[in-house]
Amino acid sequence: MSTLTFLGAAGTVTGSKHLLQVDGLRVLVDCGLFQGLKELRLRNWEPLPLNPGELDAVILTHAHLDHCGYLPRLVASGFRGRIFCTPATKDLCSLVLPDSAHLQEEDAREANRQGYTKHNPARPLYTSADAARALTQLQPVGYNRPVPIGDGAGTPMSVSPTVEFINAGHLLGSAYARVRVADKIVLFGGDLGRYGRPILPDPSPVAEADYLLLESTYGDRLHPLDDDGERLARIVNETAARGGKVIIPSFAIGRVEEVLYWLKRLEEEKRIPVLPVFVDSPMAIAALQFYAARAGELDPEMNSGQRRVTAFATTRLVTVSSPQQSADLIASRQPSIVISSSGMATGGRVLRHLAVALPNPKHTVLFVGFQAAGTRGRLVVDGAKQVKLLGRDVPVAARVEQIDSMSAHADAGEILRWLSGFTRAPRMTFLVHGEPIGLSALASRIGTERQWPVHIAAHGESVELNVL
Ligand SMILES: [Zn+2]
Numbered sequence: 316m317s318t319l320t321f322l323g324a325a326g327t328v329t330g331s332k333h334l335l336q337v338d339g340l341r342v343l344v345d346c347g348l349f350q351g352l353k354e355l356r357l358r359n360w361e362p363l364p365l366n367p368g369e370l371d372a373v374i375l376t377h378a379h380l381d382h383c384g385y386l387p388r389l390v391a392s393g394f395r396g397r398i399f400c401t402p403a404t405k406d407l408c409s410l411v412l413p414d415s416a417h418l419q420e421e422d423a424r425e426a427n428r429q430g431y432t433k434h435n436p437a438r439p440l441y442t443s444a445d446a447a448r449a450l451t452q453l454q455p456v457g458y459n460r461p462v463p464i465g466d467g468a469g470t471p472m473s474v475s476p477t478v479e480f481i482n483a484g485h486l487l488g489s490a491y492a493r494v495r496v497a498d499k500i501v502l503f504g505g506d507l508g509r510y511g512r513p514i515l516p517d518p519s520p521v522a523e524a525d526y527l528l529l530e531s532t533y534g535d536r537l538h539p540l541d542d543d544g545e546r547l548a549r550i551v552n553e554t555a556a557r558g559g560k561v562i563i564p565s566f567a568i569g570r571v572e573e574v575l576y577w578l579k580r581l582e583e584e585k586r587i588p589v590l591p592v593f594v595d596s597p598m599a600i601a602a603l604q605f606y607a608a609r610a611g612e613l614d615p616e617m618n619s620g621q622r623r624v625t626a627f628a629t630t631r632l633v634t635v636s637s638p639q640q641s642a643d644l645i646a647s648r649q650p651s652i653v654i655s656s657s658g659m660a661t662g663g664r665v666l667r668h669l670a671v672a673l674p675n676p677k678h679t680v681l682f683v684g685f686q687a688a689g690t691r692g693r694l695v696v697d698g699a700k701q702v703k704l705l706g707r708d709v710p711v712a713a714r715v716e717q718i719d720s721m722s723a724h725a726d727a728g729e730i731l732r733w734l735s736g737f738t739r740a741p742r743m744t745f746l747v748h749g750e751p752i753g754l755s756a757l758a759s760r761i762g763t764e765r766q767w768p769v770h771i772a773a774h775g776e777s778v779e780l781n782v783l
Contacts, residue, residue: 317783324748325772329381337496340465344374344503348384352689368393372464374478375400376505377489378407384415387445401480402455403488406605410598416446484508484518485723486569496783501526507725513576516614520736527741531749533726534757544577550716551587555650559677564665566658567598572606573721575627595635595655595664658684659692674710682717740767747772
């Protein structure tokens with residue numbers, strides 16, 4: 316009997332973990348961290364309903380923390396198998412997992428220092444050593460090359476399930492994982508990218524699957540039409556005219572590249588003044604180099620001659636590495652653009668920029684990604700007049716803007732467009748990675764527009780995959 320069990324990102328957008336069991340083979344597809352609301356974050360501390368030591372393998376669709384950030388904990392709990400991913404996902408994991416471990420360690424230290432812990436002493440969810448060990452288990456596999464998942468023991472190689480990565484256009488290295496069991500296909504969609512955007516290629520078309528797992532982050536929404544940078548230009552111009560700074564909380568990998576691409580383009584087209592642009596995130600700076608090194612996996616436009624080298628370099632780009640440089644930047648009153656992580660203002664260096672910028676109407680805080688429920692970013696975007704930041708209440712007087720068009724997730728129209736490439740209906744399409752409104756909206760659209768059977772996955776639910 317084959318089963319699929321939803322251990323995360325079911326009814327929510329974080330914590331992606333899907334357990335596939337086929338003929339005694341146990342594979343976890345994605346191994347993400349729960350983020351956002353406290354009740355979700357507490358799930359990171361609950362033991363998984365499986366023995367990590369008995370898992371045969373893990374497959375990663377991409378290097379965002381909500382898809383890979385639980386790996387060090389899995390390894391610390393005894394998982395010793397291989398973690399299949401694309402080479403670029405391996406590169407990006409080498410940045411995000413140690414960084415996440417560092418944040419976990421800092422959280423535990425802070426809890427002990429402040430004494431706000433029931434556990435004595437508070438321990439991190441995982442350590443830097445756990446993250447380093449997880450990295451040694453990563454097994455890079457290039458796009459479009461099926462490889463056997465198990466070790467083949469007891470099964471002839473010809474019938475061993477295989478996994479193949481297909482470019483999803485959502486992040487450098489991002490992929491759908493196509494798992495083949497004999498002649499049947501389970502397609503794990505991961506996160507789906509967008510059409511006609513700079514930097515990343517369009518999501519690759521797929522013709523068929525027997526079972527499909529599909530994300531629904533924007534299942535109830537359409538992104539605004541591409542305005543060719545118009546709104547970003549207006550925000551930068553108006554803030555510069557007030558003598559303020561534009562603070563852009565941004566995911567360190569993926570989004571920073573797109574923000575820089577647009578700023579550079581607007582500068583070149585003389586639609587914004589040439590301002591100092593600070594990237595205050597060591598991880599973002601390292602990720603930029605991976606993007607530049609793997610231009611062949613990006614949008615074809617990024618490969619053409621000059622763009623390749625300079626796509627991300629605005630005229631007065633400054634990369635901020637040391638905490639001292641960061642502190643100097645925060646104290647400076649010079650009009651500028653500051654890109655810093657984390658993207659939902661839940662941690663990282665951007666908090667210190669926000670603590671200074673939020674109370675001052677001269678400045679603009681510009682969010683460029685999805686703001687999950689329960690995050691500080693969501694509160695600010697929803698119009699909170701005051702937020703708790705670095706242990707104190709900070710009034711919100713700055714201008715707050717959000718540009719959704721820079722999202723790396725397909726909207727409802729783009730998801731349906733991708734589904735239209737299928738030549739037959741999957742036996743079941745499981746909707747994951749969405750909040751309840753997005754999930755039910757997408758379920759009804761797929762039902763009415765494609766007449767496919769759809770199931771919204773519930774947390775902890777197990778379903779039988781009859782034809783495997
Ligand atoms: Zn993602």
